[in-house]
Amino acid sequence: MAVAVEHPLDKYVRTEKLPTLWCPGCTIGIVMTSLLRAIDQRIREGLLRRDQITFVGGIGCSARIAMYVRFDSVRTAHGRTIPLATAIKILRPEHKVIVVGGDGDICAIGGNHLLHALRRNMDLMIIIVNNMIYGMTGGQVSPTTPLKLYTTTTPYGNPEKPLNIIRLACSLGANFVARGSATHPHILQQIFYKALGKRGLALIEVLSSCPEIFGRHIGITDPVKSFMTLRDKIKVKNNPSLDESEYDWEKGFVIGVYLDKDDPGYIDNLSLLYKSLRGF
Amino acid sequence: MRIEIILSGRGGQGILMLGRILGKTLARYTSYYVAGSETYATEVRGGDSRVDIIISDNEDEIGYVRARNADIAVFMYPSLMKNLSRYIKRKAKVFIDTTFIDIDSLREYDWTIISEPYTQISERIFGTSRVANMMILGHLIKETKIVDPEAVERVIREEMPSKWHDINIRSFRYMIDRK
Amino acid sequence: MRIDYISGNRAIAEAAIASGLKFFAGYPITPSSDIFEYLAEELPRRGGYVIQFEDELASIYAVIGASWTCSKAMTATSGPGFSLMVEGISIAVMTETPLVIAYIMRAGPATGVPTKTGQYDVFQAEYGFHGGLPIPVFAPSNPQEAYDLTIKAFNTSEILRTPVVLLSDASIANMFGKVLIREAGEIEIIDRRSIEILRKKGCEWSLDDVYEMKCVGDGYDIYVETLTHDEKNIYRPTTDVQRRLMWRLYRKIINNREVLFEYSFHNYGNKRCRNMIITYGSTFSSVSEAVRELNKNEEDFCVFKLKTLYPINEKIFYEKTRDVDKIFVVENNVGLYVKEIRSILRDKDVISISVIDLEYPDPDEIVERVREWL
């Protein structure tokens, strides 16, 4: 058994930190590997340099992606990834700066930063791994928790309508908005691949299954059943319209690229402005 | 030696600019230690503004950056005059803009009063009230000789945008050159 | 080298530029905004960046991010803004991120009187963030000190890899003074890349507990860890590792107290110093006038002005107060920093003179209050 086995993606992973802390059957790992495959594809095609990739992660299960990938990666406080990533992008414009976080991290506590990054069309790739619950802290309600669902902080059911991240992002000026699902890793990889080539803000919401916490709340704790439950709710569309982005656990979710344009990003505008000022 | 100066007016009259030009001239072109403080209201126009400048040849004497026994004062507007009068020495040289201040209201003070309707003159000669502050500065320097007028002109050139040099320097020169 | 007549805020901005500031992120708040505004005009012309963020939270994290690209970064704020930033400062302490925060105090609590002064936030600046590891706090009392201490704040943050607070207040923000401005070539400017050089050639700093910093883009696949980590930067939730980390971060600052502690001593020509007033920041202005008044009656007062509020070099305190009978601590608050001084000078009579004043405290009031104890 002492054979040195190496996964094809190990060169992009801090293997000394494996195994990950994610629970068995948690699909955040699939999101990570899909992203690494997309990065690998771009690197092999000569479209991206691995020393010019920076990950920024906050707090939460999915933010740990930044902990496991072998690139420059910066961890920070809960919700504060986007401003930190913004500064890195401004000072290292040649870098692809990737923000990874959960629905709570980016949409709740970091919601204001998300709003302004979208408005600025800030040149970041923001990946929101949406498991519809606060996993790391034990199952509290999140902005994307389905209506009426039991959580530890809504023991009588969630009275709040969940946030449709796609609609928010499309309305505020991001260049690229897509929804993927961890249950469809090939499509996810394609979306990531496209997003990595974008200027301006690319936001990808990735639905993921959480058997331990979300699963317990909906009564499906078996990793496979949890995975299959989510997979059955996914409909794949080539170019879905914004109306199809409806976020409803009962009705299921349409994945695909909702918005893909090529407006100048924040960095373009900034460097244009500063070039005329400095002459370089 | 400690010389204390109080400059006061209302927002928009250029009291802060007057203080900065005088302070910079003293700092750059004399060997004195200079310190000052600015107080102004939140509103840009109309509120009370006040500048204190302290000059000394000994750094330790500067300490307190408020005038308590002013040797020189400028009032371009009457609103703070009553309040500040207790910080002004007897026989201090006090410059009064009679455009806004009734000369009769000064009887109660034992000051050496130097007065002109600076704002009116400024409007008449230069077509704007905005350079009245420099006119007062010229008068102040003529009467007190605390700094070389040439140095003031240099600072005006250094500190103001070039399109404002001419009118400000002419206004500054007006009282100095007047016979 | 040039001489100018500038305000305390302007002095901070000028010194930041001279120190090699590359990135400023901020959110407007009186009375710190003119630092922001001046830098917004000047820095982009010199190759730097000035960005207004959506709030103080974003600002402090942007500064942290900028610092991890090995660019010198700062922000400026006041009490309410600093309250929002404290979370980020704790992150910066743990991740050992060099940055400078110009903290221009105003009268509080809450929104208080935004344009007026006070020294109410000395403890927030020193201890306000979670984790219990205080950071260097410098407190200028006039524009020249604001200039010099800003340069020291940048050098300190770079050498010791720590956030540093420059604690000024609304009075100093609007205080003008003759300032000797030394440009980059005329002063020692240090960045974190010179730590290894300093270590090799030997210097006054104690660098045993400071690790070399690699940045984003340096090609090392750096990992910035906010969790308790060992010497190899690996997360280890054990008491042993927590202890080692805490003590190292604490020692890093405290072992440099001799270099960091700055003060000035004024005896106003008195040979003896039976009575001493300890003060800091804009209150020094009023105290110096009060002491002149007190000394007229041969009261024999001297002033010990603190320019560093943390860390303190206790040795200097013992030395300066050896023959002193009475010690007065004058502050523009309810008597805060006096508690720090009492904890050092336990066998001395340390009297708190709190003068709460929206302007410079009235020297006459200080004289009156001090006389009650003579």
Added chain:
Amino acid sequence: MEKRSLQISMARARHKIVVISERCKECGICITVCPVKILDKSSLRNSRGFRYPVASDENRCIGCRLCEYSCPDLAIYIL
């Protein structure tokens, strides 16, 4: 019939299923997504007590990599 399928498998023998057993957390997703259903839980456990997947008939692997892509723990890949 049996003979033919064996021939096909031989022709596709280039697909080798590699399991890094120590990384496995026994979630079973790979077993479920495999279109040819050749993965199963082993009877052995790794050092953390998880029963990692083994291929019952590696020759039947069609090399679709769904297991590799769907594994959250980088524990399985196809050579």
